[in-house]
Amino acid sequence: MSNLKNEVIRAVRLGDSDTGRIVGQSLKKLRELAGLTQKELAARLDISRSSISNIENIGDVHIHSLQRYVAALGATLRIEATFPATEQLANQFNLAFDPDTPDENQLVFPIFGDDIFRRQRDVVLSIRPQYTSKIMEGKKTVELRRRFPISAPRGTVAYIYSTSPERAMVGRAEIADVVKLPIEQIWKKFGKSASIKRSDFYAYFDGLKEGFVLQFTNPQLFPRSLSLSELRDRFDFEPPQSFLYATPILRKALHDEFPNVSY
Template sequence: MKIAGKVFEPLSMSAVDTDAHIGRRLKEIRKLAGLSQAALAVRLNIGQAALSRMENRRDILVSSLRDYLAALGASLRVDAHFEDKAAIVSSLREADFYFEPVDENQLVLPIIGDDLFPPHRDVVFSIKPEYCNKIVDGSKTIELRRRFPMSVPAGTTALIYATSPTRALLGIAVIGQIYRQAPSDIWDAFSSQTCIRRKDFDTYFGDLACGYAIELKHARRLRRPLGLTELRNRFSFEPPQSFLYATPQMREALQYECADIPH
């Protein structure tokens, strides 16, 4: 914690009380900051009696807590701590979110504070040219994958890379719902939206118990396709076998040069 340019070690629960006592912890922080109760009451524009009651409460509104700390020259930050085995940690890793673990056994996500929740990243699909054309003309609205992270949120931008012989990034879409089902159920539900023959569908999924059907919405062509040579030179891009996550630099280039992409 930093107050008025000074860094203080966070108070442990044992340093104050075995029971959570927010007011008493605030009082200790105030003393560390070198302020009297009367001086802080003036900063908060409240009476000293009201401040005294606050410092004796075990439960305080977040807005009051924020104002109290702001008067000390500090900002409020609330983090959610997850152990490494928590499901959310696996989901973030699977989706390739940017996040920094505190250590190998803990993940901290900001709830209140200046730090942002880890942003999701655009997905690049490698797709045969004939299917790319069907996506950008709106006739193919379901993309199939043998594996895909369910944690990718709806609204994620999907970048469409056409494989050989085209070898260029030429389209963009928005990911809608993601369905994880038995291939037979995917076929029954979405065959008309996949633009694929049943024989090719069965060959692709083989004997997998579950596959993925990814809804693609608002598909359109880029104003200017980006060929593989340019992608390599500018973004160190290598075509994925199935999909990969786009770099922020690629997203910026697309936003300013090739298409209006979602923010």
């Protein structure tokens, strides 16, 4: 836990009862993981050791004090509201905001901090190898999704993760537009540019009346692929079933390591 600087720490774990004690235990655990004694943390905060003890034993602490405690560990406090990504909630919250989504099944909104309601970040798309190669060659100009934020800003970057057996991040493309249409209209308008067989198309959208079309532009192959093992080791990355939002550290690494690829 020596590299807590600028990291987000989920310090508060709320239960149905005795919330203060749970908060205090979480803070104590974080302090211990950071390798600090109560006396050392008290010195950083310019308060008494007994005050630290009271916070950790009782957990009755104001948000401002909680923020200072976590900041003294070298971390950043973040409080979030997590919702299931149902169509109704997605429309209600309007995904033009950045919900820091771990996967396509959750909407996570920060309710405390400096990053409330940011614009959407770029996304990572899991795509089969036979399709990723066509995207990089410019032959496949659209990607189909059962679910996707239709309000994604134009120019959003889609990082292409090629699934098994390749299992690597291979390139990027810009999302020129996101269209939501009835399934039959998608096939008529985009079936050819999606480079998919009719049987596979209808199997993919089975059970849905409408689907999403991501229109790609400016596909660019990375000079080297990033394997899944490298992605896990460096970025704690796990490939999504459909899509996820790219973390800032992943985006920065791709930008720094591939300077000849325009962003």
